[in-house]
Amino acid sequence: MNRKRSKQRAPAFQFYAADYLADESVALMTLEEEGAYTRAIAYCWREGSLPADPGLLSRLLKNAPSEVVRTVVRKFEEIDAESGKRLIHPKLEAERKKQRDWARKSIEGGKASGNARRKKTLHAEPKANQNTNGGSQMVEPKANSSFASSSSSSFSETLKAVPSSFVVPEWVPRVSWEGWLEARKKKGIKNTDRALQIAVGKLDKLRAAGDDPTEVLDEATYRGWTGLFPLKSGNGGTSVVMPALNSIPNGVHQSNVISLTSAREKAWLQ
Secondary structure, eight states: OOHHHHHHSOSOOOOOHHHHHHOHHHHTSOHHHHHHHHHHHHHHHHHSOEEOOHHHHHHHTTSOOHHHHHHHHTTSEEEEETTEEEEEOHHHHHHHHHHHHHHHHHHHHHHHHHHHHHHHHHHHSOOEEEOTTSOEEEOOOOTTSOHHHHHHHHHHHHHHTSOOOOOOOTTSOHHHHHHHHHHHHHTTOOOOHHHHHHHHHHHHHHHHTTOOHHHHHHHHHHHTOSSOOOEEEETTEEEEOOOOGGGSOTTOOGGGOOOOOOOOOOOOOO
16 A cells, blocks of 8 residues: 555544434444454555455455455445455545545635735835836835835735645534534624634533533534633533523523534445
8 A cells, every 4th residue: 555645634533422322234244343443444544545355455455355355345335446346435535535525625725815915015116107218116215105004905915815724624524614614604703713713612511521522512513602612411412501691692582592412414335
């Protein structure tokens, strides 16, 4: 396997425990089969594929018996590669594509934002006046002009032209995160690097407290909140801890903030 290509792959992927346990084919596996399957998934994510040869695959799975290998193989698809027959996992390939699309979109957005700021900075610079000799000369500022303040402003604009360096952590659910940022933007909230760092910090604290990041972000998007609030479990469902009145968005009355049963529609490893 090409080690250079392997290093370029993302080191992790999102694993939805509830969806995994709800997979009937996984639930019917023995503990030995499930352990081998989990190892096969991890190896396939790191290397991109698995050898289709039963003997080699058995060795990768700690010398798993042939019946265990057959059970694992049923969850993969066989492809023709330069090195021969290989096995890939459809769900892992979909996750790989989602991460590549997210990275490309982030890069394109950063470049577009940087170009827009640079153009704004260029337009703010002093313009030259054409003289009678066909050359150009800079307009000399008057004694009572605010040249110093305009220079300071130009310098500030130049600093703002630096592309964003904020990187979203791997554990943050991309689709839910993008949906929440889009909702904030429509409300006129600027998603600055500092604001995003604070949001990720709050989301990490909620995650450490036991709240699912996907549900926290989806709940905030659904209710039109520009902030993130903890979830509270009870009666078999999931509800949101009531935020302070001054943090509830305009037009949303406190009595309308009710429990919302979470229903995840994401399928995993089917």
